[in-house]
Amino acid sequence: MKNQILIGCSSYYNSFWKKVFYPQSLPSKEWFNFYCQHFDTYEFNGSFYKFPTLKFFQNWYNKSPEVFLFSIKVPKEITHIKKLQDCEGLLEDFYEVCKNGMKEKLGAILFQFPPSYAFSREKLHSIIGILNYNFQNVIEFRHESWWNAEVWNSFKENNITFCSVSHPDLPKTIFTDFPLLYVRFHGIPKMFHSSYSTNELTDIHSVIDSKKKGFIYFNNTASEAGILNALELKRMHV
Template sequence: MKNEILIGCSSYNNRYWKGIFYPDNLTYSKWFEFYSQYFSTYEFNGSFYKFPTLRILTNWYNKAPENFLFSVKAPKEITHIKQFSDCENLISEFYNVCENGLKEKLACVLFQFPPSYYFTSERLKQIISNLDLKFKNVIEFRHKTWWNQEVWDAFMENNITFCSVSHPQLPQTIFKDFPLVYIRLHGVPNMFYSSYSVEELLQIKNTTNLKSGFIYFNNTASEAGILNALEMKRIMI
C-alpha cells in the first residue's frame, strides 16, 4: 500500500447499527460480509480478551474478501497482566497465529498498554527487545509520559509505529513520520460514544495527506463509529 489511508472500525457486531448501516432484514451471519463491502480493513479486538487460535483467524481469513486487511490487537495477558515481562513465548505464539492464520491479509499487530504503564527507559528497551521487527508493529500507550523524543527516536530506528490516539486524557497528536499512520479514534469527550464532526475528520484528512496507514473508529458504543467511518471514507476520496 502506497500513499493510501484505509478506513475501518474496531467492531462490526453492533446492534445500534441495524437500520442505520445494516439493513433491518439482514441476518447477523451476513453482517461482516456487508461490512466488508464498504470497508477494506478491520481492527480485530476480540484477541485482546481471548488469545486467538489458528482456527479462528483462518476462519476470518476465509470469510474476508481478497485484498482485505486485518490489524490484530495483542491479548491483555501480554500487555496488561504480564506487561511484556517473561512472556517471550506468548508473544512469539501470538505472532505465529496472526501470520499463519491471516497470511497476506495481516496488516498491523497492535500492542496497547494500560493507563498505569508509565514511561521508563527500561520499559522502552523491553518493548523493543520483545517485538518481532519483521511485522508492522504498532504501540498504543495510555500514559502521556510516553509522548517523548526518546520513545519516538527509538521507534523510528526500529521501524515501529507510535499509535496516534483520540482519547479524552491523552495528547491528540497525529503522527505521520513513523512507518505508517495508525490512528485510533476512541471518542472525545465521552470515550467510545462521542461522534466526530466533519471539520474534525477533515483536519485528520489534511494531516495525513499523501501518507499510508490506517484509521480505525473505536467509538462504537453507539452509532457514532460507523457513521464517522462512512463520512471519513467519503471525504478521503
C-alpha cells in the same frame, strides 16, 4: 485505496448500526460480509480478550474478501497482566498464529498498554527487545509520559509505529513520520460514544491526505458514531 491509507472500525457486530448502516432486515450473521462491502480493513480486538487459535484466524481469513487487511490486537495477558515480562514464547506464539492464520491479509500488530503503564527507559528497552521485526508493530500507550522525544526517536530507529490516539485524556497529535500512519479514534469527550463532527473529520483528512501508508480505525462504537464517522471520512478520502 488512495495512498494506501485504509479506514475502518474496531467493531462490526453492533445493533446500534441497524438502519443507519445495516439494513433492518439483514440477519446479524451477514453483518461482517456487509461491512466488508464498504471497508477494506478491520481492527480485530477479540484477540485482546482471548488468545486466538490458528483455526480461529483461518476462519476470519476465509470469510473476508480477497483484498482485505486485518490489524490484530495483542492479548491482554501479554500487555496488561504480564506487561511483557517473561512472555517471549507467548508473544512469538501469537505472532505465528497471526502470520499463519491471516497470511497476506495481516496488517499491523497492535500493542495497547494500560493507563498504569508509565514511561521508563527499562520499559522502553523491554519493548524494543521483545518485538519481532518481521511484523508491522504498532504501540498504543494510555499514559501521557510516553509522549516524549526519547520514545519517538527509539521507535523510528527500530521501525516501530507510535499509535496516534483521539482519547479524552491524551495528546491528540496525529503522527505522520513513523513507518505507518496508525490512528485510533476512541471518542471525545465521552469515550467510545462521542461522534466527530464534519469539521473535525475535515481537519483530520487534511493531515492524512498526503500520507502513503496506514490504518485509521474508529473505536467510538458504543453508539452509531463509529460507523457514521468511518463512512464520512472514507468518502472524503476517495
